[in-house]
Structure formats: C-alpha cells, structure tokens
Amino acid sequence: MDDYERLIEIYKKSAILESVSEVLEWDQEVMMPEGALPVRTQQSATIAALGHDILTSDEMNGLLVSIEREELNSDQAANVREIERNYKRHKNVPNGLVRELQETRIRGVESWKEARKKNDFGLFLPYLRKVFALSGKVADCIDPDRHPYEVLLESYEQDISREEIKSHLTTIKEHLIPLIGRIKEQKIDDSLIAQDVAIEKQKEFNSFIARAIGYDFTRGRLDVSAHPFTSCYGRITTRYDNGWWSAISGTIHEAGHAMYEHHLPLQHFGTPLGQYCSMSVHESQSRIWENNIGKSKHFWEKFFPKLQDSYDLDVELDDFYKIINRVEPSFIRTEADELTYNLHIILRFEIELGLIEGKTDFDDLPRIWNEKFREYLGIVPPDDSFGVLQDIHWAWGNIGYFPTYTLGSMIAAQLFEAAQKDIPDLIDNIGQGKFEELRSWLNDNIWCHGKKYLTKELIRRATGKDPSPDDYLEYLENKYAGIYEL
Amino acid sequence: MDDYERLIEIYKKSAILESVSEVLEWDQEVMMPEGALPVRTQQSATIAALGHDILTSDEMNGLLVSIEREELNSDQAANVREIERNYKRHKNVPNGLVRELQETRIRGVESWKEARKKNDFGLFLPYLRKVFALSGKVADCIDPDRHPYEVLLESYEQDISREEIKSHLTTIKEHLIPLIGRIKEQKIDDSLIAQDVAIEKQKEFNSFIARAIGYDFTRGRLDVSAHPFTSCYGRITTRYDNGWWSAISGTIHEAGHAMYEHHLPLQHFGTPLGQYCSMSVHESQSRIWENNIGKSKHFWEKFFPKLQDSYDLDVELDDFYKIINRVEPSFIRTEADELTYNLHIILRFEIELGLIEGKTDFDDLPRIWNEKFREYLGIVPPDDSFGVLQDIHWAWGNIGYFPTYTLGSMIAAQLFEAAQKDIPDLIDNIGQGKFEELRSWLNDNIWCHGKKYLTKELIRRATGKDPSPDDYLEYLENKYAGIYEL
Numbered sequence: 001m002d003d004y005e006r007l008i009e010i011y012k013k014s015a016i017l018e019s020v021s022e023v024l025e026w027d028q029e030v031m032m033p034e035g036a037l038p039v040r041t042q043q044s045a046t047i048a049a050l051g052h053d054i055l056t057s058d059e060m061n062g063l064l065v066s067i068e069r070e071e072l073n074s075d076q077a078a079n080v081r082e083i084e085r086n087y088k089r090h091k092n093v094p095n096g097l098v099r100e101l102q103e104t105r106i107r108g109v110e111s112w113k114e115a116r117k118k119n120d121f122g123l124f125l126p127y128l129r130k131v132f133a134l135s136g137k138v139a140d141c142i143d144p145d146r147h148p149y150e151v152l153l154e155s156y157e158q159d160i161s162r163e164e165i166k167s168h169l170t171t172i173k174e175h176l177i178p179l180i181g182r183i184k185e186q187k188i189d190d191s192l193i194a195q196d197v198a199i200e201k202q203k204e205f206n207s208f209i210a211r212a213i214g215y216d217f218t219r220g221r222l223d224v225s226a227h228p229f230t231s232c233y234g235r236i237t238t239r240y241d242n243g244w245w246s247a248i249s250g251t252i253h254e255a256g257h258a259m260y261e262h263h264l265p266l267q268h269f270g271t272p273l274g275q276y277c278s279m280s281v282h283e284s285q286s287r288i289w290e291n292n293i294g295k296s297k298h299f300w301e302k303f304f305p306k307l308q309d310s311y312d313l314d315v316e317l318d319d320f321y322k323i324i325n326r327v328e329p330s331f332i333r334t335e336a337d338e339l340t341y342n343l344h345i346i347l348r349f350e351i352e353l354g355l356i357e358g359k360t361d362f363d364d365l366p367r368i369w370n371e372k373f374r375e376y377l378g379i380v381p382p383d384d385s386f387g388v389l390q391d392i393h394w395a396w397g398n399i400g401y402f403p404t405y406t407l408g409s410m411i412a413a414q415l416f417e418a419a420q421k422d423i424p425d426l427i428d429n430i431g432q433g434k435f436e437e438l439r440s441w442l443n444d445n446i447w448c449h450g451k452k453y454l455t456k457e458l459i460r461r462a463t464g465k466d467p468s469p470d471d472y473l474e475y476l477e478n479k480y481a482g483i484y485e486l
Numbered sequence: 487m488d489d490y491e492r493l494i495e496i497y498k499k500s501a502i503l504e505s506v507s508e509v510l511e512w513d514q515e516v517m518m519p520e521g522a523l524p525v526r527t528q529q530s531a532t533i534a535a536l537g538h539d540i541l542t543s544d545e546m547n548g549l550l551v552s553i554e555r556e557e558l559n560s561d562q563a564a565n566v567r568e569i570e571r572n573y574k575r576h577k578n579v580p581n582g583l584v585r586e587l588q589e590t591r592i593r594g595v596e597s598w599k600e601a602r603k604k605n606d607f608g609l610f611l612p613y614l615r616k617v618f619a620l621s622g623k624v625a626d627c628i629d630p631d632r633h634p635y636e637v638l639l640e641s642y643e644q645d646i647s648r649e650e651i652k653s654h655l656t657t658i659k660e661h662l663i664p665l666i667g668r669i670k671e672q673k674i675d676d677s678l679i680a681q682d683v684a685i686e687k688q689k690e691f692n693s694f695i696a697r698a699i700g701y702d703f704t705r706g707r708l709d710v711s712a713h714p715f716t717s718c719y720g721r722i723t724t725r726y727d728n729g730w731w732s733a734i735s736g737t738i739h740e741a742g743h744a745m746y747e748h749h750l751p752l753q754h755f756g757t758p759l760g761q762y763c764s765m766s767v768h769e770s771q772s773r774i775w776e777n778n779i780g781k782s783k784h785f786w787e788k789f790f791p792k793l794q795d796s797y798d799l800d801v802e803l804d805d806f807y808k809i810i811n812r813v814e815p816s817f818i819r820t821e822a823d824e825l826t827y828n829l830h831i832i833l834r835f836e837i838e839l840g841l842i843e844g845k846t847d848f849d850d851l852p853r854i855w856n857e858k859f860r861e862y863l864g865i866v867p868p869d870d871s872f873g874v875l876q877d878i879h880w881a882w883g884n885i886g887y888f889p890t891y892t893l894g895s896m897i898a899a900q901l902f903e904a905a906q907k908d909i910p911d912l913i914d915n916i917g918q919g920k921f922e923e924l925r926s927w928l929n930d931n932i933w934c935h936g937k938k939y940l941t942k943e944l945i946r947r948a949t950g951k952d953p954s955p956d957d958y959l960e961y962l963e964n965k966y967a968g969i970y971e972l
Contacts, residue, residue: 012532013532013536016528016529016532017532017533017536019525019529020506020510020529020532020533023509023510023513023529024506024509027509027513031517031707033703033704033705033706033707034704035702035704035705035706036705036706036719038752038755039505039719039752039755042502042755042756043502043505043506043509046498046499046502046503046506047503047506050499050503050536216521217519218519218520218521219519219521219522220519220521220522221517221519233522233525266524266525269524269525269528270528
C-alpha cells in the first residue's frame with residue numbers, strides 16, 4: 001500500500017466515526033428517551049475522542065510529510081489538501097478538550113430542550129457559557145494568533161472570510177431594510193396559516209412533497225424533531241407545532257439538504273471527495289428548493305390543488321402565493337420570510353461575535369437579544385423561548401454557523417439564475433412538477449464534486465462568477481415587487 | 487494513573503464502541519431504510535475493527551502482564567479476569583477477519599429479511615455459508631485445539647460447557663417428550679388467538695403491561711421489528727404480525743431483558759462489572775417475566791379485566807389462562823408453548839453443530855430442518871419462512887446462542903423457586919400487580935452484580951445450588967398437570 005492509500009485508509013476511519021456521531025445525534029434528537037443521556041454522553045464523547053486520536057496520529061503526520069504530492073492526480077490532491085487542513089485543525093487540540101466539549105454539547109442540547117420547553121434561560125445558561133468557553137479554547141489551540149470567531153467559522157466555511165461575510169451581510173442589510181420599509185404598511189391577511197390541519201394529513205402531504213421534488217425515501221426518512229434538521233445519511237425531520245406551512249417549508253428545505261447528501265459520490269464515502277463542499281454550499285442546496293422553487297408560484301401551480309384539497313384550504317392560488325411569501329417581522333428565525341430572515345441572521349452573527357470576544361456578558365443575553373430584535377425588527381419577543389432560546393445551534397456548539405444561512409440563500413439565488421440560463425425550460429418544468437433536469441444540473445455542478453473545489457471555485461465553475469449578493473438582491477427585489485405594490 | 491486505572495480506561499473505549507454498535511444495530515432493525523445499507527456496513531465494520539484494535543493493543547497486553555493482581559480488591563479482580571478473557575479471545579483474530587465478519591453480518595441480516603419476506607432460502611444461502619465459514623475461522627484463531635462450537639458458544643455462555651448443555655438438554659427432552667405425549671390428544675380451542683385487534687389498541691396495552699411490570703420508558707422505548715429484541719440500553723421491540731398474544735408475550739419477554747440492562751450498575755458502565763453475566767442469565771431474566779410470571783394465572787387475575795375490555799375478548803379468565811398456555815406443536819419458535827419450545831431449541835442446537843463441524847451441507851439445510859421438525863414435533867413447515875428462515879440469529883452470526891434460551895428458562899424456574907422462598911407473599915403480590923419486592927430481589931441477586939460472578943456462582947449465590955433442570959421440570963410438570971388432565 002502506498003502512502004496515499006494508507007493516508008486515505010486512516011482518514012476514512014476518522015470520517016466514518018464522524019458519520020457514526022451523526023447516527024448518535026439523529027437518534028438523540030428523534031428517538032432517544034432522555035433517561036439514556038448518561039450512556040449517550042459517554043458514547044458520543046468516546047467516538048469524538050477516537051476520531052480525533054486517529055486524525056492526529058503520528059502516522060497521519062508522517063504520511064502528510066512523506067507523501068509525494070507531485071505524483072497525485074487532481075482528485076487525490078484535493079483529498080490530501082483537505083485531509084491536511086483537517087489534520088492541522090485538530091493536531092493541537094488536546095484529546096481531553098475534545099471529549100469535554102463533546103460531553104458538554106450532548107448535555108447542552110438536553111438542557112436547551114428543557115430550558116426552551118420551560119421558557120427558563122437560566123437552565124441553559126451554565127451549558128451555554130461552558131460551550132462558548134470550550135469552543136474559545138479550541139479556537140485558541142487551533143490558531144492562537146487569529147480571531148477565534150474566524151477560526152471557528154472555518155469549521156463551516158473555510159473559503160469566505162469573516163470580513164467578506166461582514167461585507168456581504170452589510171450589503172444585504174442595506175438593501176433589505178429600505179425594501180422591508182416599503183412593504184411594511186401593506187398587510188396580507190395570513191389567518192390561513194393558523195388553520196388547524198390533522199397531523200396525519202400533514203405527514204402524508206409532507207412525504208408526498210419531499211418525494212415529488214426527488215427526495216429518496218429508500219435511503220432516508222422523514223421524522224419529527226424539536227428543530228428540523230438533516231443528518232445521518234440524508235434523513236430529514238420537520239416539526240408540526242409551528243403550523244402546517246412551517247412543516248412544509250421545513251420539509252422542502254431539509255429535502256434539499258438531503259438530496260445533496262444522497263448524491264455525494266458514494267465511492268468516495270469517508271474521504272473529502274465524498275463530503276459536502278462547505279456549509280454555505282450545503283445551505284444553498286436547501287434554500288434553492290425551499291425558496292427559489294418551493295415559494296414560487298410556478299411550483300404551486302402544480303401542487304396547490306392537491307394541498308388545497310387535502311388541507312381543505314379556502315383560498316385561491318394567487319392569495320396562497322402571497323400568504324406564503326408575506327413579509328412581516330416575526331420572532332422565530334425558521335418561520336421568517338425571505339427578507340426579514342436575514343435580519344435574524346445578522347443579529348445572531350453580531351451576538352455570537354460579542355460572546356466569543358468576551359464583550360457580551362452571558363447573563364445579559366436575553367436583554368441584548370431583545371434589544372437588538374427591537375432595533376432590527378421593531379418587535380420584542382414575548383419570552384425567551386421565542387427569543388434567545390429558539391435555536392439549537394449554540395447548544396450543539398455550532399458557533400460561526402449562522403452566517404452560512406444567508407450565504408446559502410445568496411448562493412442559491414446565484415445558482416438558480418445560472419440554472420435558468422442553462423435550462424431554458426426550467427420554469428415551465430417547475431410548473432409541471434418536473435425536476436429531473438434541475439437535479440441533474442445540480443448534480444453535475446455541485447453534488448458530484450464533493451469537496452474537490454472550495455466554495456468560490458465551485459460557484460465560479462457553476463455560475464461564471466464569485467459568490468456575491470447581486471443575483472440574490474435582484475431576485476428579492478423582483479419577487480417582492482410582484483407581490484407587493486412597490 | 488496506575489495500571490488498573492489505565493487498563494479500565496482502555497477497555498472502556500472498546501466496550502463503549504460495542505455499545506455504539508448496538509445503537510447502529512437497533513437503528514438498522516427498527517429505523518434504517520434499506521438503501522442506507524452501503525453506508526451502515528462501513529460504519530459497523532469500522533466500529534467493530536476499532537474496538538478490536540483497542541482490545542488487542544500492545545498496551546493492553548503490557549498492562550495485563552504488569553498489573554499487580556494481589557493488590558486488587560474483589561471487584562477489580564473480576565474486572566481484570568473478564569478483561570483478560572476478552573483480550574485472549576480477540577488477540578489472535580486478525581483485524582481484517584473482524585471487519586469482514588461484521589460486513590457479512592450487516593449484509594447477511596438484510597439478505598435474511600429479504601429471503602424471509604420472499605420465502606427464498608437461496609437468497610440467504612451465500613451469506614449463511616459465509617457467516618458460518620468466517621465464524622469457524624474466528625473460532626480457529628481463538629483456539630485451534632478446541633471444538634469450534636465450544637469456542638463460539640463461550641461468546642454467550644462461558645461457564646456451562648457444551649457437554650453440560652447437551653446433558654441438560656437431554657434431560658429436558660427426555661422428560662418433555664412423554665409429557666407432551668400425554669397432553670397431545672387434549673385439544674384446547676385457541677381460535678381466540680386469531681382474533682383481530684387494532685394495532686393502536688395493541689400498542690397501548692403493550693406499553694401499559696411493560697410499564698406495569700416495571701419497564702422504564704424514560705430510558706427505553708417500545709418499537710416494532712421483524713424479530714423482537716432488546717438492545718441499545720434497554721430499548722425493546724415487539725411485532726404485531728403474529729397476533730395479539732404473540733405481541734404481548736414478546737413485550738413482556740423483552741421488558742424482562744431490558745430491566746436487567748437498566749439495572750446493571752451505571753457507575754461501572756463500560757467495564758465487566760457493568761455488563762450482564764452471560765446470555766443464559768440474561769435469558770433467565772426475560773423468561774421469568776414472560777413465563778413464570780406473565781403466563782401465570784395470578785398475573786392475569788390482575789390484568790385480564792383490562793385486556794378483556796380493551797381487546798374485546800369474549801372469554802373467561804380460566805379459559806384465557808388455558809389458551810395462552812395450550813401445548814401444541816407449531817412452526818415458529820418464538821410463538822411456541824413452554825414445552826415444545828425446547829424441542830425447537832434442541833433442533834437448532836443439533837443443526838448448528840452439524841454446520842460448524844462441516845457435517846451438514848448448507849444446500850441441504852431446508853430439507854434437514856424439515857425432517858428434524860417432523861421427527862421432534864410431528865409437523866412439517868409449509869415453507870422456509872415458517873422453517874429455517876424464521877430466526878435472525880444465524881444472519882447476525884450468533885452461532886451457539888440458541889441453547890442459552892433453554893438454559894435461561896431453566897435458570898428462570900430455579901430463580902423463581904428461590905424468590906418464592908425469600909418472598910412469602912410473592913404469588914399474592916403478582917396477583918395484585920405488585921412487583922417491587924421481586925424486582926428488588928432480582929436486583930440484589932442478579933442485576934447489581936454485573937459480570938462479577940460467572941453464571942454458576944451467581945446462581946448458587948441466589949438459589950443455593952448449581953443451575954440444573956430440576957426446578958424447571960418440576961415447575962412444568964405442576965403447571966401442565968393443572969391445565970391438562972394428566
């Protein structure tokens with residue numbers, strides 16, 4: 001076995017352990033009774049620590065030194081590039097810290113669930129503090145000379161810097177605030193959204209719509225969890241406690257993520273070539289289905305009659321389209337419209353930056369959250385479960401993750417624009433519920449490449465230009481000009 | 487850290503990996519869509535191989551040599567004894583073989599499911615052949631000088647030898663065949679068993695009865711699988727496709743297993759002191775609840791009114807008791823009565839012995855199965871799904887496992903007899919649905935000890951004598967004399 005093959009063999013073990021962690025986390029979110037937590041904590045921590053040991057072994061180090069890089073083809077070179085990057089991110093983080101962070105995450109998620117249910121931020125506070133402290137330590141181990149947020153962010157997006165993100169977010173904010181301002185006074189009656197629909201009917205329709213866009217139930221499943229997510233080889237979840245529309249848009253969003261996971265090249269499973277490019281690209285795959293397609297009128301021309309019939313909705317397609325796209329400040333990020341959504345992200349970005357820099361006191365978090373909320377959205381959450389406690393991300397230690405949501409929406413618009421150029425019938429196809437050509441375009445341009453290219457190169461190859469907010473803002477302007485009288 | 491602590495630290499990793507395998511296997515049986523198999527196969531094989539690497543590491547070997555045994559207390563000595571035994575069982579098995587066997591098991595289970603569904607033994611045959619071949623190789627690596635069946639059996643029961651098992655099984659067979667003969671002509675009308683009951687009602691009652699005997703839903707769950715099992719920190723399954731009584735008795739059986747798992751001392755999780763004693767003892771914990779309690783008239787004095795009401799059963803308690811205990815040769819082991827059950831086991835014991843010794847041709851298996859079935863039970867399965875394809879065990883590579891079922895029933899009767907002596911009100915308590923005292927007796931005598939004692943010592947301490955068929959046969963004679971006119 002040569003150096004490259006041996007490198008891949010070792011790396012695969014650590015990557016497969018990570019995929020096992022996903023099974024454990026899926027199970028914890030969807031199936032596990034909470035009394036099993038003491039056992040699960042030890043399981044998850046052991047898997048994380050073992051993966052870390054393998055990734056940072058002396059043999060791995062030796063191979064990365066000895067491997068003859070000029071003899072690698074471009075696929076192999078990409079694998080070695082990413083393995084080395086991963087090695088460097090882990091090698092200085094002590095095993096005990098990995099284990100402690102993992103245990104804190106597992107317990108943190110359970111405390112978050114309880115805090116959210118009981119609307120008691122104090123229950124979550126000690127875990128939140130500890131997750132941030134340990135994450136800060138990790139960042140410091142990886143690179144003590146760089147801003148810790150930048151270091152953490154690179155777990156999710158290595159190719160778009162904190163400064164670039166800030167610049168994109170600022171551009172987006174500067175366009176959206178006046179746009180939202182122009183819309184503000186025009187109310188759309190959305191009482192339809194509050195209509196009760198039996199859960200069984202909803203489950204049936206959500207399965208149907210996931211399958212209709214191409215979600216593969218032979219490899220995945222659709223379940224219920226407190227926070228919708230995709231994990232464990234493309235299993236998806238949604239939730240039915242925020243109304244029937246939230247469930248549908250959650251399902252379509254997660255199915256988009258899952259189709260990416262299901263189309264990563266299986267022959268490269270466990271190596272970077274079989275892994276997703278970055279979280280912003282991953283998010284673009286959920287957003288393109290959720291927003292550009294799943295909130296378009298064409299899409300519902302095909303599917304609304306069935307929905308209307310099944311859910312007994314007393315409304316016409318035109319009004320339905322306006323209702324699902326109505327713009328209105330709201331408390332819950334995952335329920336927000338495409339415009340105000342980004343303000344939810346900017347708020348989180350600023351807050352987590354303050355926390356990691358030590359400029360924000362954790363005790364103050366609910367107050368700061370609510371103040372910023374009033375400033376950006378003009379409303380104040382009635383309680384913390386509608387405010388600072390709504391998201392699972394910080395409990396899981398996903399610091400630096402939130403910006404990838406807006407980056408994802410931005411990239412989705414850019415991809416959708418490029419796909420429209422390459423597939424002249426795209427809009428018609430969507431209107432007929434035909435998605436083969438689009439899926440095949442996404443496969444050729446995004447899915448099949450795994451992590452071969454970094455985000456910018458991948459998007460340049462797919463769209464001819466670097467990721468930027470241009471197409472996104474144009475898409476939003478046009479869309480909302482059609483819905484509101486602007 | 488001293489040698490003992492370091493030994494425990496290392497061993498824990500391998501034991502926790504084994505517990506992670508259980509999560510993966512539970513998920514595969516209960517949740518996983520079959521298209522995820524290529525990924526799951528790699529996950530399970532990687533976990534198995536890593537656990538093996540850790541258990542057989544040079545450091546482990548060194549510690550087992552250097553550890554000062556005379557300084558250990560009795561708990562520590564038991565841990566070291568079992569760790570060393572485990573080390574010796576694994577050290578000569580090459581990693582590649584572990585991985586190959588694990589992959590074959592994972593694929594074997596899926597092929598078994600398909601073969602059973604399609605009633606096509608040929609689909610399963612290549613996997614069955616391979617599982618036995620690889621298991622034989624494993625046995626040969628562990629100890630080439632001993633009978634391979636004896637070596638494999640010791641994965642499940644290290645303290646009762648093949649010869650002892652043979653002797654117990656022969657004693658049992660010699661008593662039961664005439665007993666079954668005396669019963670044979672007395673038919674009990676069991677049409678009640680075929681009565682349709684809505685699955686939702688059944689789920690409700692099964693949850694109720696599990697909870698009633700003490701199953702802890704805060705740590706476990708009750709789901710559905712092709713073959714009822716307990717795994718993954720005491721999660722249980724049952725099945726509803728063999729009628730309502732099969733579901734109930736499966737649930738009670740698995741709840742018995744799970745209560746043992748839930749009461750193993752959590753502070754010793756990942757070490758032998760936190761693990762079950764042996765599969766025969768484990769099985770005694772399911773059988774005592776399933777048979778000695780769950781098929782007794784006292785038990786149903788308490789619970790029959792609720793069952794009768796919920797399932798709308800048109801029968802009196804006396805007849806219900808006779809029906810659930812009727813003796814009649816039948817095809818499916820898990821549905822068999824307490825008497826003929828043991829003939830199902832003896833048949834499997836003989837067949838797997840023939841296969842592992844190379845005396846039986848795999849192609850011939852359906853024929854041999856059916857011939858033995860006719861010989862022991864006087865009936866012939868209508869097809870292989872009611873015959874050789876009915877059990878998952880060989881697909882999972884569990885060779886030498888079946889005898890522990892009869893050993894378990896035997897030990898259960900012995901424990902129940904001893905418990906009756908120690909708890910004068912035991913029978914009355916059961917009649918009132920009160921199980922605290924019995925659970926506490928089981929905890930003190932069995933559950934809390936983990937693997938501190940081997941099977942015989944554990945049972946001697948609990949009952950005052952070695953495991954033997956005496957109490958079991960007396961229990962069966964008395965019970966069936968009361969049901970049939972003998």
